[in-house]
Amino acid sequence: MGMKGYGLVWGLGLLGLVVVGCWYWVTNRVEPEGLIEVGDNLEIGEEVLERFKGMSELSDTAEKIELRPVKGESGFGVATREVVGGQFFHTVMADLPELGDDEFYEGWLVDEMRKVSMGKLVKEKGGWLLEFVGDEGLVEYDLVVITLEVRDDKSLEKEVLRGTFK
Numbered sequence: 457m458g459m460k461g462y463g464l465v466w467g468l469g470l471l472g473l474v475v476v477g478c479w480y481w482v483t484n485r486v487e488p489e490g491l492i493e494v495g496d497n498l499e500i501g502e503e504v505l506e507r508f509k510g511m512s513e514l515s516d517t518a519e520k521i522e523l524r525p526v527k528g529e530s531g532f533g534v535a536t537r538e539v540v541g542g543q544f545f546h547t548v549m550a551d552l553p554e555l556g557d558d559e560f561y562e563g564w565l566v567d568e569m570r571k572v573s574m575g576k577l578v579k580e581k582g583g584w585l586l587e588f589v590g591d592e593g594l595v596e597y598d599l600v601v602i603t604l605e606v607r608d609d610k611s612l613e614k615e616v617l618r619g620t621f622k
Contacts, residue, residue: 515545523550523600523617533584533617535600544594546574548586550602550617562605563588564612565597572597573610598622 515538523533533550548563555561563574563586572594577584602617 518545518547519621521600521619521621523548523602523619525617526615529616531617533602533619535619535621537595537621539592539595542592544588544590544592546586546588546590546594548574548577548584548600548602549582550577550584552577552584552602552616555604558606560605560608561616562603564601564603565594566599566601566612567597570597571601571612577602 515536518536518538520534520536523535525531531550531552533548533552536545536547538545546563546565550561552561561577561584563577565572565574574586574588574590577586579585598621600617600619600621601612601615603612604614604616606613
């Protein structure tokens with residue numbers, strides 16, 4: 457067998473390995489179950505609301521969403537928003553891990569082009585709390601993001617929770 461024969465044998469062998477590998481990948485692939493899309497916040501479970509009972513007053517008329525962990529993070533929370541008398545009221549209550557030295561949690565409202573810091577979350581009995589009052593124009597921001605920060609520089613660092621108002 458000449459040099460071309462060996463090349464043909466190696467080529468067919470390699471092609472066979474690729475075909476077997478593709479077949480194995482397709483037949484043994486596991487589809488992830490229960491993926492949570494940001495915006496799937498149609499209803500907040502009673503157990504989530506119960507977790508934060510007494511931490512802050514939740515208005516019956518305020519919009520409420522559940523904040524869910526981003527990939528690789530843990531925790532959960534509830535965010536509310538409401539416009540009353542021309543003022544925007546925004547509350548975040550979250551169950552998040554303890555912080556290291558010089559770390560803090562910060563709340564953000566985000567749209568396609570802009571981000572606005574709502575301030576630092578403070579440790580309260582039962583979790584982390586953020587209460588913000590501002591201009592009613594902030595109701596246009598639908599995405600709520602909670603970040604883990606090490607620098608107070610008004611830039612989003614590590615996202616830990618998020619949720620979207622509909």
